[in-house]
Amino acid sequence: MSDMRRLLLIDGHSMAFRAFYALPVDNFATSTGQHTNAVHGFTSMLLKLIAEEKPTHVAVAFDVGSETFRTREYSDYKGTRDKAPEEFASQIPLIKEVLDALRIRHLEAPDFEADDIVATLKTSAEDSGFDDVLICSGDRDTLQLVTDTTTVLYPTKGVSVLKRFTPGAVEEKYGVPPARYPELAALVGETSDNLPGVPGVGPKTAAKWIGQYDGLDNVIARADEIGGKAGQSFRDNLENVLRNRKLNHLLADMDLGVGFDELIVEPVDREAVHTVFDALEFNTLRDRVFATLDADASASASDKPDLSFDIASWSDDGDLAAFLQTHAEDENAQRIALAISEGATDVDRFALATRSHALVLNLSALPEGEDAVLSAFLSGPAPKIAHDAKQLWHRLRALGYELDSVVFDTDIAAYLIHPDQRRHSLIDLAQRYLDRDVAASDAESGQLAFELDSDAAIDTLAQQALAIAELEVQLTGELEDRALSHLMTKLELPVQRILQDMESTGIAVSATVFNELFDELDADVKQAAADAYAAIGEEINLSSPKQLQRVLFEDLQMPKTKRTKTGWTTDAEALSDLFDKTGHPFLAALLAHRDRIKLRQIVETLRSATADDGRIHTTFQQTVAATGRLSSTDPNLQNIPARSEAGLRIREAFVVGEGFETLMTVDYSQIEMRIMAHLSGDAGLIEAFRKGEDLHNFVGARVFDVAIDEVTPQMRSRVKAMSYGLAYGLSSFGLSRQLGIEVGEAKSLMDEYFDRFGRVRDYLRTVVEQARRTGFTETMFGRRRYLPDLTSDNRQRREMAERAALNAPIQGSAADIIKVAMISIDDALTQTGLASRMLLQVHDELVLEIAPGELEQVEALVREHMAGAAKLNVPLDVSVGVGESWRAAGH
DNA sequence: TTGGTCACGTA
DNA sequence: CGTACGTGACCAAG
Numbered sequence: 001m002s003d004m005r006r007l008l009l010i011d012g013h014s015m016a017f018r019a020f021y022a023l024p025v026d027n028f029a030t031s032t033g034q035h036t037n038a039v040h041g042f043t044s045m046l047l048k049l050i051a052e053e054k055p056t057h058v059a060v061a062f063d064v065g066s067e068t069f070r071t072r073e074y075s076d077y078k079g080t081r082d083k084a085p086e087e088f089a090s091q092i093p094l095i096k097e098v099l100d101a102l103r104i105r106h107l108e109a110p111d112f113e114a115d116d117i118v119a120t121l122k123t124s125a126e127d128s129g130f131d132d133v134l135i136c137s138g139d140r141d142t143l144q145l146v147t148d149t150t151t152v153l154y155p156t157k158g159v160s161v162l163k164r165f166t167p168g169a170v171e172e173k174y175g176v177p178p179a180r181y182p183e184l185a186a187l188v189g190e191t192s193d194n195l196p197g198v199p200g201v202g203p204k205t206a207a208k209w210i211g212q213y214d215g216l217d218n219v220i221a222r223a224d225e226i227g228g229k230a231g232q233s234f235r236d237n238l239e240n241v242l243r244n245r246k247l248n249h250l251l252a253d254m255d256l257g258v259g260f261d262e263l264i265v266e267p268v269d270r271e272a273v274h275t276v277f278d279a280l281e282f283n284t285l286r287d288r289v290f291a292t293l294d295a296d297a298s299a300s301a302s303d304k305p306d307l308s309f310d311i312a313s314w315s316d317d318g319d320l321a322a323f324l325q326t327h328a329e330d331e332n333a334q335r336i337a338l339a340i341s342e343g344a345t346d347v348d349r350f351a352l353a354t355r356s357h358a359l360v361l362n363l364s365a366l367p368e369g370e371d372a373v374l375s376a377f378l379s380g381p382a383p384k385i386a387h388d389a390k391q392l393w394h395r396l397r398a399l400g401y402e403l404d405s406v407v408f409d410t411d412i413a414a415y416l417i418h419p420d421q422r423r424h425s426l427i428d429l430a431q432r433y434l435d436r437d438v439a440a441s442d443a444e445s446g447q448l449a450f451e452l453d454s455d456a457a458i459d460t461l462a463q464q465a466l467a468i469a470e471l472e473v474q475l476t477g478e479l480e481d482r483a484l485s486h487l488m489t490k491l492e493l494p495v496q497r498i499l500q501d502m503e504s505t506g507i508a509v510s511a512t513v514f515n516e517l518f519d520e521l522d523a524d525v526k527q528a529a530a531d532a533y534a535a536i537g538e539e540i541n542l543s544s545p546k547q548l549q550r551v552l553f554e555d556l557q558m559p560k561t562k563r564t565k566t567g568w569t570t571d572a573e574a575l576s577d578l579f580d581k582t583g584h585p586f587l588a589a590l591l592a593h594r595d596r597i598k599l600r601q602i603v604e605t606l607r608s609a610t611a612d613d614g615r616i617h618t619t620f621q622q623t624v625a626a627t628g629r630l631s632s633t634d635p636n637l638q639n640i641p642a643r644s645e646a647g648l649r650i651r652e653a654f655v656v657g658e659g660f661e662t663l664m665t666v667d668y669s670q671i672e673m674r675i676m677a678h679l680s681g682d683a684g685l686i687e688a689f690r691k692g693e694d695l696h697n698f699v700g701a702r703v704f705d706v707a708i709d710e711v712t713p714q715m716r717s718r719v720k721a722m723s724y725g726l727a728y729g730l731s732s733f734g735l736s737r738q739l740g741i742e743v744g745e746a747k748s749l750m751d752e753y754f755d756r757f758g759r760v761r762d763y764l765r766t767v768v769e770q771a772r773r774t775g776f777t778e779t780m781f782g783r784r785r786y787l788p789d790l791t792s793d794n795r796q797r798r799e800m801a802e803r804a805a806l807n808a809p810i811q812g813s814a815a816d817i818i819k820v821a822m823i824s825i826d827d828a829l830t831q832t833g834l835a836s837r838m839l840l841q842v843h844d845e846l847v848l849e850i851a852p853g854e855l856e857q858v859e860a861l862v863r864e865h866m867a868g869a870a871k872l873n874v875p876l877d878v879s880v881g882v883g884e885s886w887r888a889a890g891h
Numbered sequence: 892t893t894g895g896t897c898a899c900g901t902a
Numbered sequence: 903c904g905t906a907c908g909t910g911a912c913c914a915a916g
Contacts, residue, residue, distance in 0.1 A: 191916070543911055545897055564897070571898060598899065601910070627906060629902085636908045639901035647900085672902090728904035737903080799903085807905040811902090815906095843902045843906090893916060902906080 004132075007125045007263065008055035011114045011137035012062045012106060015159060016042045016095055018138045020088045022158030024421075026788075027432065036280050038091040043098055043285055045136075045159040048437055050265070051292045053134055057125075057263040060099055061117035062092070064108040070247050074195075094280065101272035102293060105263050109254060115141055119250035122150055128260065136162065140185065141248050146170050146178035160427070160439045175207030183216035186244035187234075195244050198237045200230050216245065268293045284435030320370050320377075323352065323359045328382050335383040335407060337468035340395050341461055348399060349458060350374075353465035355473070360458050363399055375401055383407040385472050387426045387464075390622070393500050410468055412492045413475035415623035416484045419785055422624050430467040433474045438463045483782055491781065491816065492622065494823045498838065499620045499630075506615030507637070507839045507847065507886075508657035514607045517649055521600040528596055532589035542593050545570050551586070558582055599646050606653070609635045615657065620841070627808050628783045628815040630841055638842045642890070654847075654886035660836075661852045662882050663889040666862050667845035669877045670695055671814045672727050675780070678872040679809065680763030684756055689874035696720040702756040703749070722753055726760065727810045729803030764806055771805040779812035780870065781820075814844060817876070821869035822846065828861050847886065855882065 019041025028037035050058065099106045107117050115137070122133050122145050133150040135142050142152050146165050153162040163169070170178045187206035189197025198206075209226070213219045219226075220242075223235050234241070268289060277286040328336050334354045341349040348363040366374065378384075378401050385408040386392045393403045414424035430438045440460045479485045533539045536555070540547045548570045552558045559581065561574035568574075572591060579587040609616050621631040632638040640654075641647020656663045668674075673695060677685035688698040693708065700711035700719045721738055722730070730738075736746035754761040771777045772791060776784040785808040789801035822841065829836060835851035836858045846866075850858055859880055866878040883889035 541912080543898095544913085546912075566896070569897080594898085598910090602900075605909080621907090625906060629906065631907050632901095633908065636901085639899090639908070641900060642902095643900090725904055728906095730904045733903050735904090796903095803904065804906090811906060814902090845902085893914100895912105895914090897912085898910090900907100900909090 005057065005130045006053070006055045006132040006134065007057040007059070007121070007130050007260075008049060008053060008134045008136065009118045009121055010046070010049075010058070010060045011118055011135075011139055011142065012042075012060040012095065013092075013114050014138035015045060015136060015155070016092060017088065018155050019045065019159045020091070022160075023431075025087055034094075034280075035087045035091060036094070036282070038088055039094045039098060039280060040282065040285065041159050042095050043282070044288075044431070044435075044437065046102075046104075047285075047288050047292045048160070049134075049136060049153070055134065056265060057130075057260055058104050058265055059117075059121060059258075059263045060104060060106040061114035061121075062096075062106060062108040063114050064110050064112075068111055068113055070113070074243055074247060094276075097276050098280075100269075101276045102268050102289065103266045105258065107256060107258065109256065112251065112254060115139055116251040116254055117256065118142060119145055119252040120254040120256060123252040125260065126150065140190075141182065141250060143170055143174075143178055143181040144248075144250060146181075157439075160431075160437050174203055176210050180210055180215065182245060182248045183210055185248050186216065186241050187219075189240065189244060190248070193247075195247065196237075196240055197244060198230070198234050198241060200233045205230055216241075265293070288435065319359060320352075320361060321373050323357070324373070324377055324382075327354045327357060328377070333382070334469070335385050335472065336377075337465045337472070338384055338386045338392060338403075339461055339465040339468060340392055341457070343395065348395075349461050351461045351465035353462065353469050355466065355469045358462035358466050360462050378403050381405050385409070385468060387411050387429075387468050387471075388623075390496050390500050390503075394504070397504070406493065406496075408472050408476070408488070409493065409496065410471045410475055411623050412488060412496070413471075413479055416487055416492070416783070417475070417478050417482065419626045419628065419783075424623060426464055426467060426471075429471055429475075430464075434467055434470055436463075436467060438467045482784060484784065487781060487783055491819050491823070494826075495819050496622060498822055498826045499622060502838055502840065503617055503619060505837060505839060505849075506611065506613065506617035507849075508615045508655050509606065509610055510653045510655050511607070511610065511614070513649075513653035513655075514603055514610075517646075517653065518600060518603045518607065521596050521603060521646070524596040525593060525600055528589050528593035532586055532593055535584065535586035535589055542590060543597070548590070552578070556582075556584065556586070558584070595644070595646075599641065599650065602641065602650060603653075605635050606650070618840075625815075626785055626804075627812040628779060628819075629811065629843060630815070632840075637840055640886075648887050648890075651887035651890060652885045656884055657849060659851075660849045661855065662850050662884060663839075663886060664836075664848045664850050664855075664858065664862070665845055665881045665886070665889045665891065666848070666866055667879055667891065668814070668818070668866065669879055671817065671844050671876070672810050673723060674872060674874050674876060675810050675813045675817075676727055676760065676763070677874050679780070679813075680759045681873070682757050682759035682763070685760065686874050689877075692875075692877075696723065699723060699753075699757070703752045718749065719753070722749060726753075726764065727807060729806040767809060768802050768805045777805050777808045777812075779809050779816050781813065781816040783812050783816060785812065813870075817870045818844060818846070818866075821866045824865040824869065825862055828865055829858075832857070832861070834858060834861075847889070850882075 016038045020038035023037040023041045025035055025037050028040050029035050096106055109117060118135055118137065122135060125133050126147070126149060131149065134153060135145060135150065136153040138155050140154070143165055146152050146167055148167060152165040154165055155161065156163045167178055170181060174181060174184055176184050184203060184206045187197050187201050187209070188203055189195050209219045210216060213222055220238065223238065226234060273286060273289055327334055337353045339351045346364070350361045350363050352359050361370070361374065378396065382405060384403070384406050386406055387409065388411040389403070389406040389409045396403045410426065410429060411424050414429055418424070427439045430436045438460065440457060476485070479488060529542060532542055536551055540551060542548070545567070549567050552570065553560060553568060558578050561568045561570070561578065563569070572594065575587050575591050578584070579591070606616060611617055616635065616637065618632045618637045619634050621633060625631050641650055673685070674689055677689055684702060688695055696716045696719050697708050697711045700715040701708045703719055704711065704715050718739055722735060725735055725738070732743055732747040732750055735750065736743040739746065767777065768790070771787055775788065776786045778784055785804070787801045787805050789797045790805060792798045792801065818841065822838065826838065834854050834857065836848055836854045838846055838848050840847040848858065848862065863878050863880065867876045870876065879891055881889045881891050
């Protein structure tokens with residue numbers, strides 16, 4: 001249509017490097033073990049840029065070797081950089097192969113950096129009348145190249161989110177125009193290049209001076225006029241500045257011997273693309289290449305460049321009823337994927353999608369009729385899918401909608417498949433399973449709500465909903481392959497519903513108790529601090545391990561404790577040891593201070609986490625713990641102190657809420673040991689549990705060969721430590737250290753144990769062996785944990801994986817069992833029409849709030865469903881406590 | 892402002 | 903040289 005020319009220049013090295021760290025190295029490798037994460041990330045970014053920016057010309061510049069004219073000028077240039085890991089270096093040649101196949105020119109010049117090539121091409125492109133130059137680089141030095149026609153795209157998150165630096169954006173961010181950016185950088189320095197600047201001068205000061213004196217040259221000329229510490233520092237470090245300025249200037253007049261005709265975007269070399277992508281085992285990415293860069297497809301693909309689906313409609317103007325009728329109500333109705341915009345904007349957008357069609361609504365301006373239709377749909381029986389439905393449920397609830405009938409959650413599915421990944425963002429999943437980028441294209445540019453709610457943002461939301469719909473198909477397949485589908489439908493989704501209610505209900509707390517406790521602890525902290533200062537005659541920061549080490553090991557010359565990465569430990573155990581040895585009063589005061597300040601901190605956190613309704617609403621994380629447990633955040637209510645007196649007083653502040661009669665705690669006693677008895681089938685352990693004997697006395701009697709009533713407290717505590725340690729892969733060394741006995745003694749203790757309870761040893765061995773063979777462990781309910789490190793050459797990693805393999809089936813089965821119990825308790829409460837409710841789950845314990853008059857009934861119900869949650873060959877003992885506060889209801 | 896380290900609370 | 907978590911302080915990077 002026109003002869004407009006737009007040049008895209010990419011700093012290949014810096015973008016590949018960003019990609020390497022943005023994508024998990026483990027997930028991208030060929031069957032032969034070649035790492036490909038950087039190649040994948042780079043290629044994906046490149047295709048996206050070409051599809052979105054539609055350049056007419058493209059070039060990629062690379063560094064060559066490590067020696068350049070800059071390193072000769074200043075031998076320490078980039079001297080602090082670690083050598084790139086081998087996994088990265090081997091990918092650079094592969095990226096060049098990809099570029100060759102795509103017929104994209106890549107350039108390098110000995111003695112120069114990629115930046116210089118970029119600068120040179122940019123300058124001559126502007127001279128020869130290009131309309132536009134785009135520079136994509138992760139090196140801030142390129143900002144000096146920004147002009148009205150040259151924009152730098154700088155990665156802010158991975159390689160998929162790029163910030164557009166126009167002259168205005170540079171000025172806004174750094175306070176200087178682009179041409180003066182290197183002057184600012186010279187003053188500030190660049191640590192990643194090992195170029196120190198002027199200590200005490202940051203971007204703000206630098207920008208101020210440059211503006212005030214009109215450029216760095218004048219700042220230097222009038223250095224004597226600059227007052228203050230910063231001024232003196234500047235005069236002292238003038239050499240640094242001059243050197244930095246010299247080094248960060250990009251050369252723009254290299255002789256590259258390449259004409260712009262050679263940079264024109266051309267149809268790819270199809271044959272070569274197949275060869276290269278076969279070798280890299282990139283399949284979906286290959287389709288994107290052909291969609292983006294292939295001449296044959298380009299005519300039809302021009303309006304939907306890189307997407308395999310068609311956004312048939314997305315609009316605000318009320319096609320909801322029609323959309324639902326078409327997609328959700330006919331006889332082969334699809335499940336509808338739902339997504340909601342980030343909470344940051346004034347406008348709440350909501351997307352509904354099938355795998356091929358999406359509709360985006362503006363919830364903030366929905367016509368009344370539409371609103372009713374949406375409301376009925378969301379709360380009705382039509383099957384829905386989402387990514388993190390619990391979060392969506394909370395958002396919708398705040399907007400006045402009820403969400404029901406969620407039949408699939410892509411976040412949970414991804415968690416069941418990869419329980420070791422701590423995050424399963426939709427963006428990552430779409431990238432991995434659909435090879436598609438559904439990230440907001442430029443999150444940073446959206447300073448204004450207006451921009452955040454731009455067409456691009458709406459499009460992103462539509463694409464996310466479409467991705468969720470497509471992911472369901474892929475993830476369902478994966479779940480079925482791994483026999484995990486029942487965990488999703490029978491366990492995790494019902495638990496998710498319950499967690500929603502628990503989170504929104506919260507637990508009542510007493511502000512008075514918190515306030516009194518805080519004041520008391522605060523006084524203790526101050527007293528302990530004063531005692532500590534008096535004991536050493538100076539006021540140090542008692543919370544700084546570094547300063548403590550100085551005092552303890554240098555000034556006071558105390559014996560060295562266990563090593564940490566950076567010095568010697570000052571943990572409570574070591575400090576007590578030192579106190580026993582030296583009796584120094586500082587240590588006692590320090591320990592007291594540690595204890596009190598920690599408790600004070602907990603109280604403060606809880607106090608400020610209390611909502612207006614006088615209750616604390618934690619968030620239960622259902623997709624982070626690798627074993628299948630829940631975790632709790634904001635605040636964490638699963639680690640409230642339960643041992644010390646002061647800790648227990650914190651539990652006194654958790655109280656029964658208005659309109660309810662009392663709190664109840666229910667917990668499984670020794671559930672992990674019972675699971676071990678069940679899984680191992682050890683007759684001795686099973687007998688202990690069936691007889692209802694005190695487990696540790698029973699085991700102690702066997703191990704020490706005495707009658708049960710002759711087991712001394714010392715014997716009991718030793719076998720107790722051992723029993724628990726076994727489920728964690730405890731070694732004789734660890735046991736000896738914990739019990740303070742010789743390794744030999746610990747060893748013979750373990751031998752005695754295994755002689756009496758031999759099936760336990762067999763079981764533990766089998767678990768690891770089988771996991772090594774299959775690659776994963778399994779709980780009683782089939783929840784898997786993959787442990788590739790079991791075959792690692794690295795002993796430490798291998799042994800760590802072995803311990804995880806021992807523990808995962810036990811901890812995980814316990815997690816499964818209490819989840820089952822929660823579901824059947826919730827069910828029973830609903831069925832019976834009781835108003836009592838679950839508030840918290842703490843791994844083997846539930847906290848409930850009992851409605852007036854329901855105590856007996858609920859207790860019976862809870863006991864029944866907890867004990868009946870799993871059929872083991874030993875009984876599942878449950879103990880119940882009741883009281884006004886969590887402490888009183890505790891055991 | 893971020894990320895790593897240390898320390899410490901729970902099951 | 904015992905598993906699984908989350909939080910907060912400090913401190914050196916950014």
